[in-house]
Amino acid sequence: MSENNPAPTMKDVAREAGVALGTVSKVINGLPVGESYRIRVEEAVAKLNYRVNSYAKGLKTNKTYTVAVMVPNLISPFFAKLADCINRSLARRKHRMLFYATDYDHNQEQEYVILAEQQKVDGIICLSYNPDLKVSENIPLVSIDRYFGGQIPCVSSDNYGGGRIAAEKLVENGCRSLAFMRIGSSVTNEPNKRKDGFINACEAMGVPYTLKIVDDGTPYSAFEDFLREHTHKGKLDFDGIFCVTDSLAYQILRTLRQMGIRVPEDVQIIGFDGTRHFGDQDFFCSTIVQPLEEIAETCVSMILEKPLGKAPSLICLPVQYACGGTTKS
Amino acid sequence: MSENNPAPTMKDVAREAGVALGTVSKVINGLPVGESYRIRVEEAVAKLNYRVNSYAKGLKTNKTYTVAVMVPNLISPFFAKLADCINRSLARRKHRMLFYATDYDHNQEQEYVILAEQQKVDGIICLSYNPDLKVSENIPLVSIDRYFGGQIPCVSSDNYGGGRIAAEKLVENGCRSLAFMRIGSSVTNEPNKRKDGFINACEAMGVPYTLKIVDDGTPYSAFEDFLREHTHKGKLDFDGIFCVTDSLAYQILRTLRQMGIRVPEDVQIIGFDGTRHFGDQDFFCSTIVQPLEEIAETCVSMILEKPLGKAPSLICLPVQYACGGTTKS
Numbered sequence: 155m156s157e158n159n160p161a162p163t164m165k166d167v168a169r170e171a172g173v174a175l176g177t178v179s180k181v182i183n184g185l186p187v188g189e190s191y192r193i194r195v196e197e198a199v200a201k202l203n204y205r206v207n208s209y210a211k212g213l214k215t216n217k218t219y220t221v222a223v224m225v226p227n228l229i230s231p232f233f234a235k236l237a238d239c240i241n242r243s244l245a246r247r248k249h250r251m252l253f254y255a256t257d258y259d260h261n262q263e264q265e266y267v268i269l270a271e272q273q274k275v276d277g278i279i280c281l282s283y284n285p286d287l288k289v290s291e292n293i294p295l296v297s298i299d300r301y302f303g304g305q306i307p308c309v310s311s312d313n314y315g316g317g318r319i320a321a322e323k324l325v326e327n328g329c330r331s332l333a334f335m336r337i338g339s340s341v342t343n344e345p346n347k348r349k350d351g352f353i354n355a356c357e358a359m360g361v362p363y364t365l366k367i368v369d370d371g372t373p374y375s376a377f378e379d380f381l382r383e384h385t386h387k388g389k390l391d392f393d394g395i396f397c398v399t400d401s402l403a404y405q406i407l408r409t410l411r412q413m414g415i416r417v418p419e420d421v422q423i424i425g426f427d428g429t430r431h432f433g434d435q436d437f438f439c440s441t442i443v444q445p446l447e448e449i450a451e452t453c454v455s456m457i458l459e460k461p462l463g464k465a466p467s468l469i470c471l472p473v474q475y476a477c478g479g480t481t482k483s
Numbered sequence: 484m485s486e487n488n489p490a491p492t493m494k495d496v497a498r499e500a501g502v503a504l505g506t507v508s509k510v511i512n513g514l515p516v517g518e519s520y521r522i523r524v525e526e527a528v529a530k531l532n533y534r535v536n537s538y539a540k541g542l543k544t545n546k547t548y549t550v551a552v553m554v555p556n557l558i559s560p561f562f563a564k565l566a567d568c569i570n571r572s573l574a575r576r577k578h579r580m581l582f583y584a585t586d587y588d589h590n591q592e593q594e595y596v597i598l599a600e601q602q603k604v605d606g607i608i609c610l611s612y613n614p615d616l617k618v619s620e621n622i623p624l625v626s627i628d629r630y631f632g633g634q635i636p637c638v639s640s641d642n643y644g645g646g647r648i649a650a651e652k653l654v655e656n657g658c659r660s661l662a663f664m665r666i667g668s669s670v671t672n673e674p675n676k677r678k679d680g681f682i683n684a685c686e687a688m689g690v691p692y693t694l695k696i697v698d699d700g701t702p703y704s705a706f707e708d709f710l711r712e713h714t715h716k717g718k719l720d721f722d723g724i725f726c727v728t729d730s731l732a733y734q735i736l737r738t739l740r741q742m743g744i745r746v747p748e749d750v751q752i753i754g755f756d757g758t759r760h761f762g763d764q765d766f767f768c769s770t771i772v773q774p775l776e777e778i779a780e781t782c783v784s785m786i787l788e789k790p791l792g793k794a795p796s797l798i799c800l801p802v803q804y805a806c807g808g809t810t811k812s
Binding site: 161205220227228229230231234235237238241242245250251252253254255269271273292400401404405429431432433434435438 | 490549556557558559560563564566567570571574579580581582583584597598600601602621729730733734758760761762763764767
């Protein structure tokens with residue numbers, strides 16, 4: 155269809171309005187022109203249904219009002235909600251989101267950073283799993299959850315604080331022996347501090363704890379084996395479990411039910427993330443809620459508003475506990 | 484940082500390689516040049532770390548390798564997975580996704596269509612709730628789930644077939660009296676055919692059925708009232724329920740459990756969508772699974788590969804039943 159009916163250009167508007175091309179340009183870019191000229195141009199724009207070519211505009215202003223957002227996928231409710239929040243935060247500032255799913259693939263992440271640079275985005279917000287990610291000096295980049303050594307600002311939840319809160323809440327709820335379970339990337343990243351905060355709180359309170367930590371790629375059955383090893387006469391060795399994510403907590407919950415262990419009567423479970431059914435209903439489990447809207451807002455404002463030279467290297471935003479039925483309160 | 488170290492331009496490459504600007508342009512656009520020239524340009528590109536300015540390229544080729552994708556949000560797991568599948572389908576064809584969340588807002592949807600046109604996208608894929616959406620003739624648009632009268636191709640699951648399958652499966656599983664529950668937009672759209680298919684199958688089998696249909700905005704308690712009205716001496720009037728979405732099925736399931744009615748022993752439930760916990764684990768309920776990957780692939784190939792003049796007005800892709808614990812099989 156576009157062959158028969160090409161989009162009108164700025165020249166067509168100038169011809170229709172009977173003014174110079176420069177006058178059309180001024181009106182479109184909000185620069186002052188005589189009132190009668192402005193009206194003639196606006197009428198011609200309306201009549202021809204002229205749309206500003208934002209690519210031509212991007213070429214001139216060197217600003218594209220576009221930010222690239224890279225997360226592993228939109229299948230995980232956590233990444234989907236994060237992308238949703240970033241998109242809203244960008245839209246409020248009249249910026250648009252170019253979305254890339256990286257699938258945790260290091261090469262893919264690197265390629266997308268290069269591609270984003272080619273595409274002259276105004277900035278990149280990424281949740282990367284590539285510890286060696288090379289970024290350009292020409293484009294501001296903010297990292298979520300991965301600390302790249304201070305040159306690149308990193309925004310994250312207060313993971314350490316969240317680990318402490320989880321341990322303290324379990325003990326407050328009557329637990330006397332705790333366990334921490336983690337599956338995840340072995341690369342140093344901010345979420346690993348959940349464990350550190352948990353251990354710190356356990357030691358401060360003098361409460362015994364057990365750790366079960368496995369790397370990505372380990373089959374889930376490693377946790378089933380761990381739970382069975384720690385079950386004697388139908389009773390678990392611990393009465394409180396902190397899981398590194400709600401997703402893991404959900405799986406642990408299911409395994410415990412299959413083993414005939416009651417939650418929260420026999421053992422209480424706290425996850426991390428704040429995932430809800432269908433995005434807006436019950437929590438999957440009692441959990442430490444990440445402040446995704448604030449994380450998104452912080453990343454976007456760092457990209458668009460603050461000079462990166464003065465940016466802090468790490469910003470941790472406060473988390474909070476929410477009861478979701480797998481704890482006594 | 485960019486002030487001190489501006490990105491190299493095509494001119495810089497020409498100077499470095501000692502060739503004319505036109506030669507650089509030919510190499511970058513894959514046009515034939517002498518081998519020694521090609522090597523000199525490629526070496527200069529690598530040395531200067533030159534990136535093609537895709538905005539300049541978009542302006543020349545009138546192609547931006549960008550497709551706008553509009554869905555209400557990424558909070559709903561259904562929309563998030565759909566966006567994920569479309570993004571993957573675009574990435575396989577080296578296209579990128581500009582993402583817009585419309586929040587079911589008619590004005591917002593219309594504004595994004597205009598914006599996408601301004602931004603010279605190669606096409607628009609939208610899941611719209613605006614029955615009066617005006618689209619440009621200049622940009623191919625494919626609609627998901629909303630039929631706009633034939634000028635705009637619509638891609639959807641076989642909703643009618645899915646409704647039939649749900650009714651037939653419940654009866655096959657021993658149900659003798661069925662109910663259909665729907666909350667949703669009253670605007671005519673493809674998902675409304677779930678009800679039609681359900682009714683058609685019930686009537687063909689001679690099985691009695693009850694309908695409870697409410698519009699968006701009605702509080703969920705309307706369904707609780709309906710369930711209580713149809714409960715006599717702790718027993719429901721029907722033994723099979725088909726819900727228009729998995730999200731509604733999840734809520735109904737919770738209400739029934741609170742009422743002391745057992746699922747699937749006393750009543751069996753089938754939802755629609757194929758939503759899974761955390762995107763990759765158990766189904767929330769027995770369900771009619773929408774073929775999201777095929778829907779995404781079809782939309783993308785219609786935008787990028789097929790001339791829209793010959794496109795069908797409606798394409799329905801086959802669904803299938805999956806047992807998720809809320810039915811006997």
